[in-house]
Amino acid sequence: xxxxxxxxxxxxxxxxxxxxxxxxxxxxxxxxxxxxxxxxxxxxxxxxxxxxxxxxxxxxxxxxxxxxxxxxxxxxxxxxxxxxxxxxxxxxxxxxxxxxxxxxxxxxxxxxxxxxxxxxxxxxxxxxxxxxxxxxxxxxxxxxxxxxxxxxxxxxxxxxxxxxxxxxxxxxxxxxxxxxxxxxxxxxxxxxxxxxxxxxxxxxxxxxxxxxxxxxxxxxxxxxxxxxxxxxxxxxxxxxxxxxxxxxxxxxxxxxxxxxxxxxxxxxxxxxxxxxxxxxxxxxxxxxxxxxxxxxxxxxxxxxxxxxxxxxxxxxxxxxxxxxxxxxxxxxxxxxxxxxxxxxxxxxxxxxxxxxxxxxxxxxxxxxxxxxxxxxxxxxxxxxxxxxxxxxxxxxxxxxxxxxxxxxxxxxxxxxxxxxxxxxxxxxxxxxxxxxxxxxxxxxxxxxxxxxxxxxxxxxxxxxxxxxxxxxxxxxxxxxxxxxxxxxxxxxxxxxxxxxxxxxxxxxxx
Amino acid sequence: xxxxxxxxxxxxxxxxxxxxxxxxxxxxxxxxxxxxxxxxxxxxxxxxxxxxxxxxxxxxxxxxxxxxxxxxxxxxxxxxxxxxxxxxxxxxxxxxxxxxxxxxxxxxxxxxxxxxxxxxxxxxxxxxxxxxxxxxxxxxxxxxxxxxxxxxxxxxxxxxxxxxxxxxxxxxxxxxxxxxxxxxxxxxxxxxxxxxxxxxxxxxxxxxxxxxxxxxxxxxxxxxxxxxxxxxxxxxxxxxxxxxxxxxxxxxxxxxxxxxxxxxxxxxxxxxxxxxxxxxxxxxxxxxxxxxxxxxxxxxxxxxxxxxxxxxxxxxxxxxxxx
Numbered sequence: 001x002x003x004x005x006x007x008x009x010x011x012x013x014x015x016x017x018x019x020x021x022x023x024x025x026x027x028x029x030x031x032x033x034x035x036x037x038x039x040x041x042x043x044x045x046x047x048x049x050x051x052x053x054x055x056x057x058x059x060x061x062x063x064x065x066x067x068x069x070x071x072x073x074x075x076x077x078x079x080x081x082x083x084x085x086x087x088x089x090x091x092x093x094x095x096x097x098x099x100x101x102x103x104x105x106x107x108x109x110x111x112x113x114x115x116x117x118x119x120x121x122x123x124x125x126x127x128x129x130x131x132x133x134x135x136x137x138x139x140x141x142x143x144x145x146x147x148x149x150x151x152x153x154x155x156x157x158x159x160x161x162x163x164x165x166x167x168x169x170x171x172x173x174x175x176x177x178x179x180x181x182x183x184x185x186x187x188x189x190x191x192x193x194x195x196x197x198x199x200x201x202x203x204x205x206x207x208x209x210x211x212x213x214x215x216x217x218x219x220x221x222x223x224x225x226x227x228x229x230x231x232x233x234x235x236x237x238x239x240x241x242x243x244x245x246x247x248x249x250x251x252x253x254x255x256x257x258x259x260x261x262x263x264x265x266x267x268x269x270x271x272x273x274x275x276x277x278x279x280x281x282x283x284x285x286x287x288x289x290x291x292x293x294x295x296x297x298x299x300x301x302x303x304x305x306x307x308x309x310x311x312x313x314x315x316x317x318x319x320x321x322x323x324x325x326x327x328x329x330x331x332x333x334x335x336x337x338x339x340x341x342x343x344x345x346x347x348x349x350x351x352x353x354x355x356x357x358x359x360x361x362x363x364x365x366x367x368x369x370x371x372x373x374x375x376x377x378x379x380x381x382x383x384x385x386x387x388x389x390x391x392x393x394x395x396x397x398x399x400x401x402x403x404x405x406x407x408x409x410x411x412x413x414x415x416x417x418x419x420x421x422x423x424x425x426x427x428x429x430x431x432x433x434x435x436x437x438x439x440x441x442x443x444x445x446x447x448x449x450x451x452x453x454x455x456x457x458x459x460x461x462x463x464x465x466x467x468x469x470x471x472x473x474x475x476x477x478x479x480x481x482x483x484x485x486x487x488x489x490x491x492x493x494x495x496x497x498x499x500x501x502x503x504x505x506x507x508x509x510x
Numbered sequence: 511x512x513x514x515x516x517x518x519x520x521x522x523x524x525x526x527x528x529x530x531x532x533x534x535x536x537x538x539x540x541x542x543x544x545x546x547x548x549x550x551x552x553x554x555x556x557x558x559x560x561x562x563x564x565x566x567x568x569x570x571x572x573x574x575x576x577x578x579x580x581x582x583x584x585x586x587x588x589x590x591x592x593x594x595x596x597x598x599x600x601x602x603x604x605x606x607x608x609x610x611x612x613x614x615x616x617x618x619x620x621x622x623x624x625x626x627x628x629x630x631x632x633x634x635x636x637x638x639x640x641x642x643x644x645x646x647x648x649x650x651x652x653x654x655x656x657x658x659x660x661x662x663x664x665x666x667x668x669x670x671x672x673x674x675x676x677x678x679x680x681x682x683x684x685x686x687x688x689x690x691x692x693x694x695x696x697x698x699x700x701x702x703x704x705x706x707x708x709x710x711x712x713x714x715x716x717x718x719x720x721x722x723x724x725x726x727x728x729x730x731x732x733x734x735x736x737x738x739x740x741x742x743x744x745x746x747x748x749x750x751x752x753x754x755x756x757x758x759x760x761x762x763x764x765x766x767x768x769x770x771x772x773x774x775x776x777x778x779x780x781x782x783x784x785x786x787x788x789x790x791x792x793x794x795x796x797x798x799x800x801x802x803x804x805x806x807x808x809x810x811x812x813x814x815x816x817x818x819x820x821x822x823x824x825x826x827x828x829x830x831x832x833x
Contacts, residue, residue: 052706054706054831073708074705074706074707074708075708078708084706086706088702090700090702090703090705090706090707091700091703092695092696092699092700092703093699093700093823094699094823095695095696095699099692099696100703102692103692103693103696103703103704103707103709104693104704104707104708104709105707106689106692108689109688109689109690110687110688110689111687111688111689111691111692112687114689154707
């Protein structure tokens with residue numbers, strides 16, 4: 001067995017009363033790709049922050065290449081060859097790639113020489129690892145995939161031998177993610193050690209050599225990836241058996257609930273985002289819209305929900321048209337039985353500074369059951385929130401807690417509970433499980449299937465192909481604003497992937 | 511000929527009026543580029559002016575006055591830094607507090623020390639920065655236009671005026687050509703990027719705030735030791751705020767900052783010049799309106815003419831390490 005690049009022994013770390021890491025032991029062999037998985041809040045990021053010197057462990061030892069090392073600041077970590085690619089990029093947006101790369105590693109007081117040196121070094125890294133990026137481009141003008149590449153270059157420029165990536169694919173399209181994995185593979189072949197933190201099981205299976213699972217601050221298992229299965233890892237992560245495939249019966253489609261005809265939407269710059277799209281959704285079926293993010297799904301969803309102006313086309317809800325001027329009254333649409341779970345729960349779905357109970361009635365706060373004359377009936381609202389908390393297993397079970405203090409999965413459950421419990425006829429859901437843990441994903445999927453079985457029409461938009469395939473009764477694929485195909489749920493991932501890439505545009509999507 | 515004289519006259523006073531604006535504006539630039547908003551430029555200038563005048567009066571030396579002015583101003587900048595960097599306080603509140611402290615304490619201390627109703631004693635020539643005649647200024651005085659410009663406009667200013675205008679290219683060079691400048695700009699945009707690169711956010715911001723203190727100290731010194739001969743209560747009269755407006759107008763860039771300050775200075779000089787002179791078509795305009803003109807134009811310019819001014823992204827936000 002190769003010598004360990006990193007060895008962690010008995011790491012403990014507490015934040016107040018919360019024990020984020022307990023007695024962590026971990027060995028990462030040199031020249032391998034090592035996955036660390038766990039649900040949100042399992043302590044993965046804390047552990048890596050300790051390794052990168054962002055925090056100091058309360059106790060325990062870190063050995064780098066067999067030597068006990070005291071890492072107090074990111075500088076110490078960089079000095080022993082540890083580099084980190086953070087989940088939220090640590091880049092200065094209006095700086096050039098070069099400026100970002102040299103920041104903190106300038107060498108001398110004047111910039112001229114260090115910029116020249118970085119320029120030639122970037123050329124070398126480009127040749128060696130295929131990490132192409134224009135050194136003079138501004139970060140804000142680069143797509144996220146390239147921004148991430150700059151983060152990797154930053155680490156390599158500082159001589160990193162051990163590269164930690166924290167949830168690197170969260171912001172990437174599938175094609176970008178594949179490209180990233182190829183780069184990581186190449187880094188491994190050059191003898192670098194890669195640590196990949198994620199909660200996506202597929203990524204672990206696809207690329208890692210070994211995988212360690214964390215749960216509630218402890219390291220519960222380390223496995224050779226080739227000797228484990230997705231099911232085993234999911235069970236280790238959650239601590240109980242998880243159904244990864246949702247079980248569902250045959251759909252029994254009824255009358256058309258939502259009819260979209262020739263819908264065209266342009267964005268604020270006048271670019272056509274949705275191009276002459278038509279489809280129907282019947283009662284008792286889930287229609288999934290697959291596509292790489294940015295191909296018009298968001299705009300379609302917003303237009304159908306009446307919050308974005310459409311240039312032309314009609315949308316009929318139960319046979320009556322929806323106002324598509326962008327001036328529709330969302331309250332009226334709710335009254336007509338159209339519920340919308342927006343993609344971006346932080347900005348559109350929730351007011352994070354409000355209590356859980358306030359968010360759980362937002363938009364429905366003028367319903368008589370929540371009112372007492374002109375005032376809010378706070379007792380009724382609390383009671384209602386408490387019921388939803390129990391039904392949806394929202395944790396912590398405290399309706400008075402500020403919504404910002406809930407985890408992403410629980411915030412999503414708050415939005416879903418609010419919309420589903422109003423018993424809408426049509427539910428439009430965007431990215432229902434983005435940033436949500438495996439256990440909660442299972443729950444959310446079962447709720448959506450239950451909606452369908454109650455005879456509701458569900459429009460599901462998601463960039464997770466697995467989710468689309470396991471939930472939908474029909475799949476529409478969007479590419480460049482158009483619906484380029486309709487398929488059944490049994491369609492292979494490869495075929496859908498080709499459609500999503502626009503087939504003949506395959507090279508462009510790579 | 512008379513027109514050229516009048517023009518040079520106005521431009522000359524434009525320069526004189528612009529200098530404190532320019533120094534304060536550059537001062538604000540250092541701080542705000544590093545992500546620390548500073549509404550307390552006014553207070554630091556005022557405190558600097560008072561401290562400089564008091565020290566110059568006691569020691570009869572302009573240089574000691576300058577030194578004390580800078581020290582006091584840097585001290586106040588550090589208070590602002592302590593509140594907003596170390597203790598992550600609200601930067602606007604801290605800045606306003608600095609303005610109040612300066613406005614009140616200069617009068618109280620001035621009265622207690624000199625008993626002249628809050629003024630400092632009139633400074634002797636050695637307590638002031640005199641006018642510097644550039645070589646050949648007298649000889650060239652009679653050469654039309656070029657000579658007039660040289661002797662009437664470029665020559666004959668105090669040392670601090672030249673320092674202020676040289677500080678413009680110097681600031682540009684620091685910001686865009688040095689390591690310190692790169693980091694300073696980075697910390698105002700994304701302090702987390704600086705932190706993860708292994709650089710101390712707090713120390714970097716403190717250094718920026720110290721630069722601000724030095725420059726506001728120079729601005730105060732100019733007003734008390736060069737433009738005037740001593741401190742008069744409230745002598746900065748809102749220039750710190752105009753400097754902030756100029757900074758926004760210039761989108762936090764040094765060279766545009768100079769032009770913005772010259773523009774505001776020009777409006778000021780023009781309003782002084784036009785006081786009491788009847789204007790064609792309009793006739794005699796009340797003095798008060800002329801005095802208000804630069805401020806009215808400031809509002810109009812800021813409201814309509816600068817387009818989108820994007821402040822440093824991390825401006826006003828204390829840096830807290832995220833989990």
